[in-house]
Amino acid sequence: MPNTPPPSNKKGKGPANMMKPPKFNAYWIYGIIALTFLAIQYFTYQQNPKETSWHKVKVEMLRNHDIEKIEIVRNLGNVNVYIKDASLDKYPDLFSNSFDSPSKAGPHYFFTIGSIENFEQNLEKAQELMPEADRVAVKYVDHKDYFGDIIGFLFPILIILAIWFFVFKRMSKGAGGGAGGGNIFNVGKSKAKVFDKESDIKTNFKDVAGLAEAKQEVEEIVEFLKYPEKYTQLGGKIPKGALLVGPPGTGKTLLAKAVAGEAHVPFFSMSGSDFVEMFVGVGASRVRDLFKQAKEKSPCIIFIDEIDAIGRARGKNPNMGANDERENTLNQLLTEMDGFDTNSGVIILAATNRADILDRALMRAGRFDRQIHVELPDLNEREEIFNVHLRPLKLDDSVKSEFLAKQTPGFSGADIANVCNESALIAARKKKNVIEKQDFLDAVDRIIGGLEKKNKIISVNEKKTIAYHEAGHATISWLLEYAHPLVKVTIVPRGKALGAAWYLPEERSITTKEQLLDEMCSALGGRAAEELTFGKISTGAQNDLEKVTKQAMAMVSIFGMSDKVGNVSYYDSTGQSDYGFSKPYSEKTAELIDEEVKVMIESSYKRAKQILIDNKEGHEKVSQLLLEREVIFSEDLEAIFGKRDFGSSEVEETKILPTEEPTKDVRSEEENNSKAV
CATH class of the missing domain: 3.40.1690.20 (name from scop)
Structure with a gap:
């Protein structure tokens, strides 16, 4: 019988029968x-x-x-x-x-x-x-009693040692990158997870849909590490860091995972909060240890997620007191980033959605040389993201990614993933074998407006008020040129809202004053309808008034759209303002801003009332139709008011027969108005 080697253990280090003796740890003691x-x-x-x-x-x-x-x-x-x-x-x-x-x-x-x-x-x-x-x-x-005397003497000491051991073990639990696991003496070691060249990260750039410009930037970072001589032979220097900036859910961490999967170099991953600890000096010590390990394994990449946990501007409000430990950690990070030798092969990636509060020293050239903006996906990018998330799903032939992309303006990549998952759950709840288009539309409704509350007790008078309120929004938005095209109106309670209107907003990069005023007028249509119909107003317009007030304030004090205030903007986009708690304008200017905001809102409100008076018959028909069906769609408004000559052609692609389930898509009224601001 041929000699065969004994089976290896799990790690492949020696035969399985060569057992190591158990560790003599604290539990033996x-x-x-x-x-x-x-x-x-x-x-x-x-x-x-x-x-x-x-x-x-x-x-x-x-x-x-x-x-x-x-x-x-x-x-x-x-x-x-x-x-x-x-x-x-x-x-x-x-x-x-x-x-x-x-x-x-x-x-x-x-x-x-x-x-x-x-x-x-x-x-x-x-x-x-x-x-x-x-x-x-x-x-x-x-x-x-010698034993009692010894116990009485040692017991307090043992209690103190046990508490000390427990605290340090909890602090250093799970520490990686040389942290020694639960070793209490390694509490200052880096807790970064290290993924080497043979790591299990399977994510690559093919898994990142959309984000073409951002992906191109990080692909170049990988090229720096793979072929540095291509750039250094001309005298250039490899960038030391890149900052991924964008709203939550847009794919910043996914991009970093793709870099780790593509670079084939050691990848250190750590959260900004991992540097913060209850003991003074631990954060700075972990920063030193992290960069020490990185230099030993260069070329490599360090990724710090949510860097704003330690990167906030220092001493911005000295009167409120500062977190010295966090500032010490930031100072050590600045020192380490500036202390690299030229072309050392260590590149830092960081991600945040609060770039406006980061310290200026952290943002300067030589530390984070590049700022990669990861914005919300546009129409084409949403279609690419849907194609990625639709792969594992069992779909009906009617489901098209192009159609779904049009129904989700303003959605992030995480929102789209949630839509796909929610649609699968809805289809499974209905015991379907495949996911149909209506399931996706129901999922969008569920995410935007919340769960329907058909059993909520509402009196007849309240229901009538809600119907006329929502009909006011629908009427004005249909008749104004720059208001978003309506898709669906419902008086079925959803989430916290007693009624809701769905619109298909136009995707635009800039917004004019006329467009903002039309949106304000449409938002005030509900309050105007209540006053004209019932001669009294209710609390149902609270959310509309809040949005309109913020929008008018932005138009006057940020966008410079007031003739009296002038072409000035009191908004600090850098987040490094030195004003503190004071306003960047005088009391007289503040009074002028308040006056202009009120004038702008009142003029929009009077305009909304006049439109409803001129179209009283149509508003009445819409209200009665809502009371009868509880849900109406764009084709119902078209039958009452006629086609919108200035409307978008996208509305036609979202039509649903009135006999179908009362679910449709897109952004809620609240989301759209806040986006316009």
Whole structure:
């Protein structure tokens, strides 16, 4: 039979039968201490005498001359009684239980006394009739509890050591990159996860849909590491860092994973919060250790996610107090980033959605040389993202990524992934074999507006008010040129909203004053409809008023769209303002801004009321249709008011028959108005 090598263990290091001895850790120490304590207690307890009473001693033991001697333990207030060897047989209770029986040498019994003087008098009185030779001698002793004394001395120290060990073990738990796992002395080591050239990261640039410009930037970073001579032979220097900036869910971390999967160099991944610790100096120590490891393994990449946890501007509000530990960590990070040798092959990637609050020193050239903006995907990019997330799903032939991309303006990559997952859950809930187009539309409705509450109790008057309110929004948005085209209106409660309107906003890079005013007028259509129809107003327009106020304030103080205030902007896009809590304008200007905001809102409100008065019949028909069906669509408005000559052709692609389920797509009224601001 040929010789075959023994099977290898899991890590492939040596045969499986060559077992390593177990580590001698703290649990072994705890076990030994516990066993020692139990053993001492056992043997100490085994020598304890039986408890008795002075009456039994006097009447039975003294009278029968069975007592050999008596000990008075002064420090315990006890009396120990020793029985003669010849008399032990008279007391069978002494050895009835071998576990707690006293030793034959004694003491055999004990009892407690209140006062030594009183006991001496009682003993003398009990023996006064006995011959002098038969009287029992009394001995005075002090009990020495060495074990108790040692425990009393060591117990506080052991408690302090246990707490200290527990705290440091929790702090250093899971530390990687040389942190030594739970070693308490490695608390200052880096906690970065290291992915080497043979890492399990399978993500590559093919998995990153959209983000063409951002992907091109990070692809070039990978090229820097793979072929540095291509750039250095002309005298150029490899960039030291790149900052990924963008809203949440746009794919910043996914880009970093793709870089790790493509670069085939060591990749250090760490969150900004991992540097922050309760002990002073730990964050700076972890930064030093991280960069030390990176230099040893260069060329490599360091990725710090959510860097704003340690990268906030220093001393921005000195009166409020500063986090010295966080600032020390940032100072150490700045020092390490500036201390690289030329072309050392270590590149830093960082991600944040709060670039406006980062420190200026962190953003300067030589540290983060490149800022890669990862924005919300446009129409074509959303289609690419849908193609990626639709791959594992079982789809009906009617589902097209191009159609879904048009239904989700303003959605991030994470939102699109959620839409696909939610649609699969909805289809499974309906016991379908494939996911249909309507399931995706239901999923969009679910994400934007929340879950329908068809069982919510609403009075007839409230329902009528909601219907006229939503019909006011729908009427004005249909009749104004720059308002977003309506897709669907419902008075079925969804989430916190009692009614909602879905629009298909036009994707534009800039917005004019006329467009903003039309959107404000449409938002105020609900309040105007309530006042015209019922002669009173309700709290239902609170969200509309909030959005309109913010939008008007932005138009006056940020976009410079007020004739009286002028072409000025009081918005600091860098986030490095030195104004603190003060305003960058005088009180007189503040009053002027407030006045202009009110004028702008009131003019839009009067305009909304006039439009509803001029189209009173159409508004009434829309309201009654809503009360009847609870959900109406764009074709219903088209039948009442006619086609929008200035409308977008995209509305036609979103039509649904009125007989279908009351679910449709796109952005809610709240999302669209906030986006315009």
